[in-house]
Amino acid sequence: MSEALLSQLAQRLSRPVSAEDRQRARLHLLDWLACVAGARDTEAGHLGGEISRAGWERATYAGNALEMDDVHRTALLHPGPVIWPVAMSMGSAAMEQRLDGAVRGYEAMIAVGAALDAHHYAHWHPTATAGVIGAAAAFGSLIGFAPVEHAQAMANSASVAGGLWHMRHDDVLTKQWHIYHAVRTGRDAALHVHYGATGPKGILEGPQGLFAAMTREPGQLADAGEGWLIHQVSFKPFAACRHAHPAIDAAMELRKAGKLEAPFQVETFADALAFCDRPDPQTELEAKFSIQHAVAVVAAGRDAEPQDFTMDVVGELADLRAQVSVAEDPAITARYPAHFGARVNGLELVDTLGDPERPVSQDRIAEKMQTLAKLGGVKDADRAISLALEGHDAAAIDSMLEDWLA
Template sequence: MSVAARLVTLSQGGVGGGPTQLMRLCFFDWAVCAIAGQDEPVVRTLISTCESHGPCSVFGGATYDPATAALINGTMGHALDYDDTHFDHIGHTSAVVMPAVLAVAQDQMMDLNRVLEAALVGSEAAVRVGLWLGHDHYQVGYHQTATAGAFGAVVGLARLLRLDREQTDNAIGLTATMASGLKGQFGTMGKPLNAGLAARVAVEAVTWAKAGLTSDPQGLENFAATHHGQGHESAWDDAEPWKIARISHKFHACCHGLHAMLEALAQQPIDPEAIAVVRVYTHPRWMSVCNKPDPATGLEAKFSYRQTAAMAIAGISTAAIARFSDDIASDPELRALREKVEVMSDDRLSEMQARVVLTFADGRTETREHDLDAPLSLSERETRLRAKATAVLGDARAAALWDVVSRGDLVGLFDV
C-alpha cells in the first residue's frame, strides 16, 4: 500500500476512542502561544505585506483569505517556540495543523468540534509521516515541523472537507512538490515562518485538489527519495492506535530539547555560588539543535543549554517569555555561570531524557535525571497548561480563552 493510500485511509477512518480531550488541550495551548506571539516582529512584518480581505480571522483582529490566515496564524503560533512537540514526529504538530484546519473551518463556517476532529486526524498523520521520513531527514537539515507537518495538515483538511480518495491523493501529491523548511533557520524569524508556510501549503493543496488539480500519485515517495527520507514501515503499525497521545507540551519558553535538563535542574534549588561545574548529558541529535554555546540574543538563548542552565540555577524562570531577552543573554553574571556548564552527548539517553551531574566547589557531586516521556495524566496536563496560560496571558485572559475553547466557540476565540 502506498503512503498516500495509508493517509487517505486515516483521513476517512473513525476517531472513536481517540484522545479528543487531549486535542482540545492542544488547541488551547496553541491558541495561548498564538495570542502571545501576535506582536512578535516576524508576525508584524508578515502582516505588513499581506492584504487584509476574506472571512478568516487571525489573532489580533484582521481577516484574510484561508491560505493567508493559515500563514499568519501558523507563524504567530510558533513565533515564541512555546508550542507542543512530538518526539516521534521530531517537531511541532499543532504549529502547522491547527492554523490550517482553523482557517478552512472559518471559511466553511464549521464549529470547533469539527476542527478538533480534523486536527486529531491531521496531527496523527503528521506524527506518522515524521516517523516514516525518519531521523535522517531531520539530521541532514530539514525542519520536520514544516515538512511532515504540511502532509499532516493536508490529511486533517481532507477530513474536515470530506474529500474523496482521488482528491486526497492529489492534495498529498501537490503538497509533496511544495513542502519545505530548513533547520538552518533555527534562531531566526525563518523558523516560525516555516510553520506558517507549511500551513498555507496545506490549505492551497487541498483547495486546488478539490477544484480538480491533479498531481503525481507517488509524490510522497518521491519527496522522501529526494529529501533523505528513510521510509520506515514501522510508522504504520497498529500497536499504538494514536501515537499523538504521547504529545509533549512545553512548560519552558525555549526549545523542547532543553526541557528534560530544566526539569532535572528544577528538582531542588541550587546555590549558584556553590557550583564548580555543571555537566549536561543529552541525546546526540540535540547537539545540532539547541546547543548554541554563547547566545548573543534572547532568541538564540532559547536554543542554548548553557544559557538556560545558568538561568535555572540562578533562579530565573524559564517559563516566562519575557525572560528571554537580549539583556539576559548579555548579563555578566549569567555569562560567568554558563562558563561552568559543559554539554555532552550520550547515545544511551533517549531524545526525551537528560542527565545533569553537578560538581560543587567543596568536591561533592550530585546527579539528577528527567524523562519527558514520564506519564502525565490529562488532569495534570490541564492544570499545568492553564497555569502556563495564566503566566503568559494573565488571569482574566487565560480564563476567558479556556471558557471559549471549552464551549467550542470559534467566533469568540478571536475576541479574547
C-alpha cells in the same frame, strides 16, 4: 502491488474521531492559543498581524515564536503551529469539525514525520517537510474528503515539501515563514483537489519521491493502531528549544532538592548539542537554543519563562553560564528520540516533563495560558481557556484571534 503509503494513511484518516480524542485536541488547541497570545507583541506576532484580516492566518507566525509549541519526539516536529491555523481556517465549520480536522492533521503530519531519518533531520526542518502533508489532511477533513481525495491532496503537498535548517545560523523569521508556507501550501493543495486536481499517491516511496530525495534510510509511517497519534504529542512547559528541556527539567529537580550547585555538568544526547551547545548566545533566539543559558536560568532561581531569555537576562547570567559544561552521553543518545533525557550533576532523567510518560495536567496548560496571556498583554485568558476546553462556539475563537492580532 502494495497500496501506496499515502493511500494507506488516507484510509486511517477516514476513521471516526471519538469524544475522548476531541478532548485531547482541545488541550492542544488551548496550548496553541497560549503560544499565540504570548507572542502577539513580538516581531513575529506583528508580522502575522500585517498578513491578513483572518485571525487564523495572522496566527501562523505567532504560534511558534516563543519556542513553546507542542512537539512529537520521534517525528521531531511541532504539529500545533501548523495544524491549528488550518483547522480554524474554515469559518463555516463547527467546533467538532475543527477538532476532528486537527486530530487528522496531527495524524498525517506525525505519521510521515516519523518516517524521516537522521539525514533528513540534519538538513531539513520536519515541521515544514511533513507540515504541508498534515495541513492538507486537516483541511481535507474540513471539506469532507473521501480517502482518495485525501491521498491526492497529501500527495500534491508532499511534491513541494521542503524547508532547510540553514536559517538556524541567522537571527531571522524563516522558521515562522516555514510554518506559514506549510499552512498555506497544504491548505491550497486540499482546495485544489476539491476542485479537480489530482496527485501522485506514491510520492513518498516512489523512485523520484520524497524519501528518495530527502532521506537515506526512511522508516515506517508512525501508527498508533486503533488510536490517534495526537495522544503521543508532548507539551512544552519551558520557553526554550525542546532539546534544552531535559537539562532544564533535571536542573529544576536538583533545585527543588536544594542540590543545584556550581559547577554544572550536563550530559545529554547528540542532537541536543548540535542544536543547543551555545555557551555565549548573542540574541534572544540563540538564548532559547542554549543549554548553558537554560541551566543558568534555573540556577538563578528563574523558571525558564519567555522573559528569562531576553538579552538583559543573558547579560546578567554570563558568570553562571560560564560554569555550565556540556557533553554527549552515548547511552542517552541511544535512547533518543524515543526518550529525551539528560544528566545534570549526576541526576539523570530519562523522560522530560510534558512527555506522555511525565504528562502535564490540564491545569498546568491553563496556567501556561494565563502566564503567556499576561506576557502578551491579552486580557481574556479565562475566556480563551473556557472556549478551548469546553466551548462550542468556534466563531468566538475566530473573533478572539482577530482581536489579539489586530
